[in-house]
Amino acid sequence: MLEKIHLSIVREVERRGSLTAAADVLCLTQSALSHSMKKLEQKVGTDIWLREGRSLRLTQAGKYLLALAERLLPQLERAEERLEQYAAGERGTLCIGMECHPCYQWLLKVVSPYLDDWPDVDVDVKQKFQFGGIGALFAYEIDLLVTPDPLYKPGLRFEAVFDYEQVLVVGRQHVLAGAPHVDPEQLGGEVLITYPVEIERLDIYNQFLMPAGISPRRHRVIETTEIMLQMVASGRGITALPRWLVEEYADKMEVVPLRLGKKGIAKQIFLGIRESDADIDYLKAFVELARRPAIARSA
Amino acid sequence: MLEKIHLSIVREVERRGSLTAAADVLCLTQSALSHSMKKLEQKVGTDIWLREGRSLRLTQAGKYLLALAERLLPQLERAEERLEQYAAGERGTLCIGMECHPCYQWLLKVVSPYLDDWPDVDVDVKQKFQFGGIGALFAYEIDLLVTPDPLYKPGLRFEAVFDYEQVLVVGRQHVLAGAPHVDPEQLGGEVLITYPVEIERLDIYNQFLMPAGISPRRHRVIETTEIMLQMVASGRGITALPRWLVEEYADKMEVVPLRLGKKGIAKQIFLGIRESDADIDYLKAFVELARRPAIARSA
DNA sequence: CGCAAAAAATGAAAAATATTCATAGAAAGT
C-alpha cells in the first residue's frame, strides 16, 4: 500500500517545491507522480497535500509521511549500496561516526592498519548527525561511534579504548612554558583557541575554568589542529589538546604541553556499537585493534 | 530497486521456512515470489539465498536484508495505520514509553484527564524496548518517554515535570518506623524488596547504600507495588518508593515512609520527546498537563 | 531402489499496474 515511490515523491516534492520539478529528478512525468499520489490518497482515505492554487502544502498526514521518508529512504538507499558491495565481493562498509575533534587524529592511526588487515572492508567516517552520535547509531546511519562521552543504554555497548591526558598548550615563549602545571587563575587574561564547539562542551572550560569562576579573555575558533598550533606557537593564544597529540607536533612547532591543575585532566576515548552487531567479525576486529596501545601502532 | 515486497518476502520466508508457505501468507503464488526475488538478485548482482536442495539458506546479503526488513517493515506498517487514523479524523495515537516502575502510577493520573481533554487522541503505553527508551524515541516506536534519567542529546528534548522524594518504606511495627530519617548503616541486615531491575539501577542502592559500602542482607524482586507493600507491611522486608505513592497507600496499609539520609533523595520524572515533534499540539498538551501539580489532579 | 511428495525454477500468457501523452483548468506573474 505505502510504497517506496510514495516516500520518494513526498520527499522530492518538498525538496524541489513542485510535482513537476520532482518528476524531473525522479525521471518520471508530472502525470505519473500525480496519479501515484492520488491513488495512495484514495487508498488511505486522506489527502497528503492541500492543493492551494498551483502549489501543494502538506497536510498533517503529509508531514508525517515526509518525516517517515526522511528517515527510511536513506536507510533503503544505504541498503542498496551495501548489497552491491556484497555483490562486488566486499565485506561491506564500516561506517564510523565521530563526536570529538581530536578523536579524529587518533582514529587515523587506527584506520590505517585496519585497512591493511581488512582489504575487503571499506571505512567511511561521518561527523555530522541530525540526532547526535547516539541517534545515528540507533538509526543505523553509522556502525561505530567514537566519542568521549559513553552512554550505557540498552542495545548499545561502549568500551573505553584509549586513555590520554588533556593538557594546556602554550607557545615556548609563554611565561607559563616552564611551569610544572597551571591553575585556572593564570589563564584569566588569555585568548583561548578551540575547535568550533560550544564552549560549554570543552573540558578545559567545564572542568577547569568554570569551576574556578574564570573566563578566558577571548574565545577564538579554528577548524584545524595545525593552524591552531601555529597560532599558539606564535603567542596569539592558548589551547587544550590531548598530550600525545601535542607531543607529536612538539619537535616541529614551538609549543609546550602543560598539566591542567595539579592532577591534570584524564580523558578516555570510547567506541560504541549496537549490541546486535557485537559479533560482526570485521567490526569486532576494529574495536580490538583500537584497544591495542597507540605506541605499538604509531611506531 | 529494493522494494517493500522484497523485504516482506525475506521476512516471511524466514518466518515460515519456505517460499511456498510465505506465498500463502502474502496472498501470492510461489512463482510470483520466486520471480520477484530472482529479479532483485539479478539487479543487485548477488544471491539472497543459497539454494540447498529444496530449502533456502540466507546468504550474508540475505541476512542483511532480513535485519533491514525486521527494522523497516514495522515502521511502514505503523505508518499505514497512522495514515488511516488521520483519515478517520482521529488525531493519532500518542505512544508513550516508560522506563521506571513507579512512573506508571504517576502516568495513570495524567493520562486520565488527558483522555478527557483529547477525545480524538488514543494513548498507548509501552514498557519494553529493544534499544531502550531513547532508542525507541529515535526509532519512532514511541512519541514520548517517561523516565527518571533524562539525556540531553541533539534531536531530543527533555523536561522535568514532576519532583518527588524517594523514601524508604518500612512496616509500622519496624524498629525504625518512628525515626526522623535512616542512615545506610541501619539497613545492613534488611531484606530489600524491589521491582525487577538490576540492583545497580536502584537509587537506594547506588545513591545511598553503595556509597556507604553497605549491602542489604538479601534482595527480593516483586512485580507489583501492592504486593511489595503488603510484604513490607508484614515485616518481611523494606523497599524504596516515591513518597507520594507511599502516602496514598498509607491509610490502607501498615507502612511508613522514612527519609533516606538527612537530606533525603530527591528525584524527578522527565518527559522526553523528539525535537521535531515539539509543536504537535496534542503532544504539547500532554506535557503541559503533566507539568501541572499532581495535587490539582488527584483531588 | 523406486516412487510419491514437496519445494523451487522457469517460460509463456494473462492481469494488473504504472507511465505517458494530450489536454484541460486554475492560479500567478507581467
Add this chain to the structure above:
DNA sequence: ACTTTCTATGAATATTTTTCATTTTTTGCG
C-alpha cells in the same frame, strides 16, 4: 489580458507483476 507555470485527468500505451502450467531437484519412505 496574456503568458507561463502549475496540477489534474482520461485514454492509450508500456511495463511489470502475477498466474498458470510444467519442469527439475531433492527428500522421505515403503
